[in-house]
Amino acid sequence: MKVKEVADLVGISVRTLHHYDEIGLLIPDDTTGSGYRVYSDENLETLQQILFFRELGFPLKKIKEIIHNPSFDRQEALEIQHKMLLEKKNRLNKMIRTLEKTIQYSKGEIKMSNKEKFEGFDFSQNPYEQEAREKWGDKAVDEANEKVKSMSDFEQQKFNEIYRKLATLRHLPADSKEAQEGIKEWYLFLNKIGNYSPEAFKGLGQMYVNDERFTKNIDRFGEGLSKFMCEAMSIYADNQK
Amino acid sequence: MKVKEVADLVGISVRTLHHYDEIGLLIPDDTTGSGYRVYSDENLETLQQILFFRELGFPLKKIKEIIHNPSFDRQEALEIQHKMLLEKKNRLNKMIRTLEKTIQYSKGEIKMSNKEKFEGFDFSQNPYEQEAREKWGDKAVDEANEKVKSMSDFEQQKFNEIYRKLATLRHLPADSKEAQEGIKEWYLFLNKIGNYSPEAFKGLGQMYVNDERFTKNIDRFGEGLSKFMCEAMSIYADNQK
DNA sequence: CTTGACTCTCACGGTACGTTATAGTTTATA
DNA sequence: TATAAACTATAACGTACCGTGAGAGTCAAG
Secondary structure: OEHHHHHHHHOOOHHHHHHHHHOOOOOOOEEOOOOOEEOOHHHHHHHHHHHHHHHOOOOHHHHHHHHHOOOOOHHHHHHHHHHHHHHHHHHHHHHHHHHHHHHHHHOOOOOOOOOHHHOOOOOOOOOHHHHHHHHHOOOOOOHHHHHHHHOOHHHHHHHHHHHHHHHHHOOOOOOOHHHHHHHHHHHHHHHHHOOOOHHHHHHHHHHHHHOHHHHHHHHOOOOOHHHHHHHHHHHHHHHHO | OEHHHHHHHHOOOHHHHHHHHHOOOOOOOEEOOOOOEEOOHHHHHHHHHHHHHHHOOOOHHHHHHHHHOOOOOHHHHHHHHHHHHHHHHHHHHHHHHHHHHHHHHHOOOOOOOOOHHHOOOOOOOOHHHHHHHHHHOOOOOOHHHHHHHHOOHHHHHHHHHHHHHHHHHOOOOOOOHHHHHHHHHHHHHHHHHOOOOHHHHHHHHHHHHHOHHHHHHHHOOOOOHHHHHHHHHHHHHHHHO
């Protein structure tokens, strides 16, 4: 499905989908030769997850952390979201009652205390927020995410950018000029925020295919990207010696 | 009631109340000698109105237009809001059903079409939005608001600023030096966006007390401001001849 | 008369997109 | 088969609604 189809189906804007792609929240599984985004059924299910979280007031950054965490449990998430939505419904009902009372009040039929006038508004009083915080709170992240989180926003941005760029190259041979140029950028970037010898760089590339937490995270940007990067990084490292 | 009391009562932040004051959406009826905001019961009811609109997704700018419109009918607003909240409840229920189906679906118990996966999300499908648009749409504004709307954002901003400044002076004698300086600023500002002779300026001041739509709109910034301005403008105009 | 809770006004920062602008691509129609 | 209409892309700036200090003044309690 192309971008507008998706947008119309779920009732959001094309821009929103672009935005979610930009920030790495929802990257379409495929693109046409001319660069059009093509969303798979799996993409749609991820989008549904995102929208449930969004409805519950989670910031996009948090949603990204949660659903891309290797230990993310979809079933469990759905259960908690269910509880939270029911709670939201309760608050909405309270608010409706408040509004109904206010109508009577404004006709002079009943009296209302100041407190009563605002029942149902207290947005932060969801008892399941606690459960959500325990599950998805700031501490519940794995090592990989720790690293990402410790990066500055600029670095995060750059990080995404490079991955997306590399994803467009992933079908080229790993030793092609363009691929190697992309990998070089990646190497230079990594050495701005850390310290990687060519060997370490090569080793990192190995992890991309050996550790499935990495594989999954990287292949979000394009299927087979991790393998491509592993190969290209190995070649690049060898040429640096 | 002072600002934190209100914030705690309704479950919003102090900053939010400051913001609403800044943009002229909810200006406290009174201030203490030291400049502390003091909210009246009427302020609280306006705030309640604001929050109902906000819950329904109205932008603050729109809310401001609506509730400060001289022809604003509180009763009617409450009725429409009631319908819209019930509709929102319906959507929420749909969404909960969708979530429940998704739980079964993710367990492989049932099948789900792509369309079904997003039922309840289509935020813009509120049948009462139409009614709201007719009531409070962009065309349904009176003369006074037409003028305000035709101003640039910068001018709007400046407009508010001057009114708020004048409001702090309103208990001084209209012929005092400070009052006259404030009014001068007002005169100069008006002549940047239009063309006002001293006579026209004086006439405008008269309207502030004679036309209750003006009176109401101006006194939002402080009780008695319209009368004060009328007097001060008259004096200023006479001194210009 | 000091401490702590509260208040004020700047003023910069941040999220989640909206909104052009410009240009390439695909599909429908003449 | 040309050409318009509809859709797509990136880029870059704009906007709404506050959050978050900083720095300074105010007020009730001990």
